[in-house]
Amino acid sequence: MKSAKPVSVVRNHAMRFGAEVFDGGTRFKLWAPLHEQISLKLKGKRKNLAMEAIGDGWHRLEAEGVTAGTLYKYVLPDATEIPDPASRYQPEDVNGFSQVVDGRAFRWTDVEWVGRPWEETIIYELHVGTFSEAGTFRGVIGKLDHLVRLGITAIQLMPIADFYGSFNWGYDGVAWYAPESSYGTPDDLKSLIDAAHGRGLMVFLDVVYNHLGAHGNYLPAIAPIFNKNHTSPWGDAINYDGAGASVVREFVIENALYWVNEFNFDGLRFDAVHAIQDDSTTHILEILAARIRSARPAHYTHLILENAENQESWLKRNSSLIPVHYTAQWNDDVHHLLHSAATGENTGYYADFDHLEERSDKLGRALAEGFAYQGEMKPHEGMHRGEPSVGLPGTSFVVYMQDHDQVGNRIKGDRITEIANADAVRALASVYLLSPQIPMVFMGEEWATKRHFPYFADVPPDMRDVVLKGRQEELKGTPEHDDPAKPAVEETVDPTLRSTFESARLDWSALGLREHAEWLQFYRNLIDVRRMEIIPRLAGLEGFSSGYEVIGPKAVAVSWSLAGGATLRLYANLASDTQHDVPQIRGRRIWLHGYSEEASLGPWTVLWTVELAS
Structure with missing residues (x-):
């Protein structure tokens, strides 16, 4: 008699870092080479527990009777209390107590799920906090059927690592292992992924390994997390190649493995890898790809880059057309060319992509080969950019008409349907959604939402003026600022206000209006054509x-x-x-x-x- 198939499965990634539940207690482990002694504080207990220094900067304690749900902090020799840098959950925000989580507690129902082939991918990028009325992981579950009807096959979550405050784009995360507490618990996130898989939807996660947020990052107090020999747009660069880098690298690798193994994400999108500085003999990006792929040999796992350097080397295929390192890269070149054609904007992002009357070859080249610039000089940047990409299949690129950056990094966060006529927008959608490159829809685009998506970030009160002024300075190179008919940069939406965050929440009620229903049908029709005519012919490209x-x-x-x-x-x-x-x-x-x-x-x-x- 054949044995019955299991109806649920447990997934748990045993980590080298943080708190790990075992039968009868919890093991705590912290890498703090800057200190000889660390103590553990359990909330509600008067006496702290001394951890054992076990060498090479590691501190360990096995605490009998400590169970899931326990709140804890680490205590430094000067009595400073810090949350766990590898915390799995921060219910009191990034400065509060960490919570012990038992990864084995959740029962997954996606027992036979192994993902989907890359050529079937149609991505939908969303921000958890503004996608649904609830702004939570469970709020996303309530909208999954809409995405299935649209024809989407993968959702991509903007970063969810816990950040300071109650709202943020997500790129200022400091607790890399803890899902943002305002979105829900780790089990809520697992429920979302499980529900998506039950509907045939893959789930990708945007991860940020090029910097840590400014508020709530306690790593510099205990370990050499930064390398002052390198700089990044956010200050000191993460230490991938200096003293102590081996453990820093493992902290990052473990984080990626944690998301794909325990949360069963189908892929990761790596933010701004061009800002990762690593002069070691083996680049961290190479190790990341190898470790992730070897951990899930029987699962489709898709790894996506954002890389302003347009390096073909990270996208190579082997003789069987399988990605050696990364599956695909976001194709900003196609976006910039399409946007410039539809809007006439020719500064900021678009300075090297205007005058299509003279540069139509760039449009053809980007659509056919991937990169528009393949080692040539970019006039506006004053430097050579990109590598030859004609040898890559079209599926090595993710193509889109809008994304969080291109919308959000505008003075008002306005969408292309407000700055270009409808015929132009429909033409652009007709190009990118049927391209052999993998298409990505930005949330609300499919019904031409009128809601803006401005940049927003909760910060401490004493930082608000500084952040607003910094944002105004950053936006001075945008097309709106250079166009006298557009708002002045001083009218930048204040990113620190909760009202700015709320203004980005999608207007689902608008789907009942004829204008938006017609846009939605247009997108459904395009995706139907892709499903019937394009996807079946992409395998082996x-x-x-x-x-x-x-x-x-x-x-x-x-x-x-x-x-x-x-x-x-x-x-x-x-x-x-x-x-x-x-x-x-x-x-x-x-x-x-x-x-x-x-x-x-x-x-x-x-x-x-x-x-x-x-």
């Missing part, structure tokens, strides 16, 4: 399989060789008032936005065809 031709100012023809000998063709005219003749249109039409007459494309017209092998 190779590099050196694309080509492009400039057919006029802001107009290109691009082709890709796909599985089964099929050729996918794009004919796009992103001019607002000019009709362009195109080469012979070949193949079966699968999508048309705008109008096409014989061999001519009207303004804002996007035509996709598929030509099968004869």
Whole structure:
């Protein structure tokens, strides 16, 4: 008789750091090489417990009778009390007591879930605090069916590592192992992932290993977390190659393994890896990819980069077309080119992507090959940027029309539907959602929400003026500031106000309005075409399989060789008032936005065809 399949499973990542529950008690372990003695404080207990120094900066204590739910802190020799840097939960925020969590307590129902192949991926980026009315992990669960109906196959959570205060984009996290307490408990997060898997949705997590937030970071008080020989945009760089770096590296690697092993995330998105400074013989990014992949050989695990350096080397495939290190990279080049075409903005992000009348070759190249600049000089930056990427398959890139950065790093956080006409936006969506590159929708985009997504960050009261002025200074290079018709930078939305955070919460009631319902149907139709015509032909996609031709100012023809000998063709005219003749249109039409007459494309017209092998 065949044994019955289990209805639930336990997942627990045994960590080298922090508090680990065992039968009868809890083991506490802290790396604090700057101190010879550390004590453990249990909330509600008068007497602190001395930890044993076990060498190489490690301190350990096995506390019998200490169970899940216990609140604790570490006490330094000068009586300073600090939360656990590897805390699994901070119910009292980042400065408060840490809580012992038993990772074995949650029962997962996604017993047979192994993820989905990368070519099936359609990403939906969301911010947990503003995505739903509740602003919590469980609030996201209530919206999963909407995403399934839309055709999404993966949600990507903006960073959730616990940060100071009650609202933040997430990129100022300081408790890397603790899900943000205002979003819910660790089990609430697991419930979200379990529910998503039950609906066939993958879940990715955005992680930040290039810096720590300024408020609530206690690591410098106990360990050499920073290396002053390097700098980052946020100050001293994380110590990946100096004295003590081996344990710092392990702290980061363990964090990534914790998320994928215990929380069963299907992938990670690594923020701004170009800001990670590592001169060791083996870069931390190489070790991270190898350790994560070896930990889950039977699971589809997708690793995504944000990398302003556009380095092809991190995206290489082996002879079986399997990623050696990372699966894909966010493709800012395509975004910048599409945005500039639709809005006419040509400063800030877009300074090297304007004048498409003269640079249509960049648009064709970015769509066909990935990077628009592949080692050439970028005039605005005054430096050479990028590596040749023609040898990479299109699925090595994540493409989008909006993301948290490109929307949020505007003076008001306004979305593209407010700064470009509807025909232009629909043309851009028609390009990126059917591209062989992997598409990503930013939350609310699918119904053209009118809610802005400005930058927001809760900070201590004495820091608010400094943060606002810093934000104004940062935004001086934005297109709005350079355009006299746009608001002055002094009108920047104050990121420290709770009202700013609340203003970004999605307006789900708007889906009942005809305008937004029509946008939603448009996106559903596009994703249906992708599901039927594009995804089945992406498996085994190779590099050196694309080509492009400039057919006029802001107009290109691009082709890709796909599985089964099929050729996918794009004919796009992103001019607002000019009709362009195109080469012979070949193949079966699968999508048309705008109008096409014989061999001519009207303004804002996007035509996709598929030509099968004869």
